[in-house]
Amino acid sequence: MSRPARVFEVEPAGLNWPRAVVFLDVGLVPLFVFWAIGHEQYLLSTLFGLLFTVLCDPGGGYRHRMSRLCLFALIGAGVTALGFGIGAAPWGWPVLAAFAVTLVAGLTVAFGVHRFVTALLLNIWFIVTIGVAFTLHRHSHISSHTWAQVLAWTGGAALWIAAASIWWLVSGRGDAPRPFAEIPGDTARKKLTRPLVAFALVRALVIAGTVALAFGLDLSYGYWIPIAAMIAMKPSLEQATLVAAQRLTGALIGAVAAALLLLVPASEHGLRLFAVEHGLQMVALVLFMHGAGIRFWNYTFYSACIAAGVLILVDLPQPSHYSAEGYRVLWTLCGVGISLLVMALSTLLTGGGPSGQAAPSRRPAE
Numbered sequence: 001m002s003r004p005a006r007v008f009e010v011e012p013a014g015l016n017w018p019r020a021v022v023f024l025d026v027g028l029v030p031l032f033v034f035w036a037i038g039h040e041q042y043l044l045s046t047l048f049g050l051l052f053t054v055l056c057d058p059g060g061g062y063r064h065r066m067s068r069l070c071l072f073a074l075i076g077a078g079v080t081a082l083g084f085g086i087g088a089a090p091w092g093w094p095v096l097a098a099f100a101v102t103l104v105a106g107l108t109v110a111f112g113v114h115r116f117v118t119a120l121l122l123n124i125w126f127i128v129t130i131g132v133a134f135t136l137h138r139h140s141h142i143s144s145h146t147w148a149q150v151l152a153w154t155g156g157a158a159l160w161i162a163a164a165s166i167w168w169l170v171s172g173r174g175d176a177p178r179p180f181a182e183i184p185g186d187t188a189r190k191k192l193t194r195p196l197v198a199f200a201l202v203r204a205l206v207i208a209g210t211v212a213l214a215f216g217l218d219l220s221y222g223y224w225i226p227i228a229a230m231i232a233m234k235p236s237l238e239q240a241t242l243v244a245a246q247r248l249t250g251a252l253i254g255a256v257a258a259a260l261l262l263l264v265p266a267s268e269h270g271l272r273l274f275a276v277e278h279g280l281q282m283v284a285l286v287l288f289m290h291g292a293g294i295r296f297w298n299y300t301f302y303s304a305c306i307a308a309g310v311l312i313l314v315d316l317p318q319p320s321h322y323s324a325e326g327y328r329v330l331w332t333l334c335g336v337g338i339s340l341l342v343m344a345l346s347t348l349l350t351g352g353g354p355s356g357q358a359a360p361s362r363r364p365a366e
Helices: 002-008 017-037 040-056 062-084 093-111 115-138 146-170 194-216 223-234 237-261 270-294 299-315 322-348
Strands: none
Touching: 002 237, 017 040, 017 146, 017 270, 040 062, 040 093, 040 115, 040 146, 040 270, 040 299, 062 093, 062 115, 062 146, 093 115, 115 146, 115 194, 115 223, 115 299, 194 223, 194 322, 223 322, 237 270, 237 299, 237 322, 270 299
């Protein structure tokens, strides 16, 4: 199969609309709450807390399940506090924190693949938090408090915990399947070999370097460089190339869609502007819903949905700044390029990847 065809290749079994509808039903709650209180700048944290908690839900017995979800929510709250707390600090602090968080996330593979995937989700969220905090800090007319962002994240996670508990009671208190069965459920401990440690260290150095590039040079929306680099880094060059192509294509589609949608409120005023902004927030939620439903159907279209939703929510306070979408596509290209360059050099030096071995090509778990 040609490489362009692989980028848009679909897996019919990965389509799950019931899961998407459940996410939409739960996501409507914080949307209406923030509409009522008028603090939509916290909506992104709530939706990510909800989405990532659903992703990491291990299923199984109720006590085991709730303990894992509560632990994830607690760690996520800490990551949120750290990210929003240092987002406006001198660029050296985000670089140091990004290195530490990424290294710890990479070493969690010792506790099983499932925990590694959940740690990677929190790793991605941390990069998003420092980027969003840096952006909001530059807009004096938008107030964003770290404690409120932490509360928003925790509220999103608590929504899924409450929904899962209600469903457990209604369904007869039996064991529950994992909502995202496609995510590896392996929690068997693994020995931290030198190749695994080396891969974790290389990933941490790359992310720290891209954070330094983004914040040290004060690039507009530069935090998309480390996000793209992190998602594109895989244990083998073949995996990295495919995921990078899917990520870049999805980001481009999402950026174009967001740019077109953000043209709508630019010419509106008063009540019409109020209605259009709320409508676009609803569109962002629907995009996240589609992301939840097609996550393992096609990674390119999943990336497009998530990218468009994030762009809409972040850019609504400044809808006339249309160059933001172009910057994000450019920085995504830089991020995946850096990741592929590192993977290519590692392949030449080790004969495999940073992990020291070639991994079979498969769909990404993140």
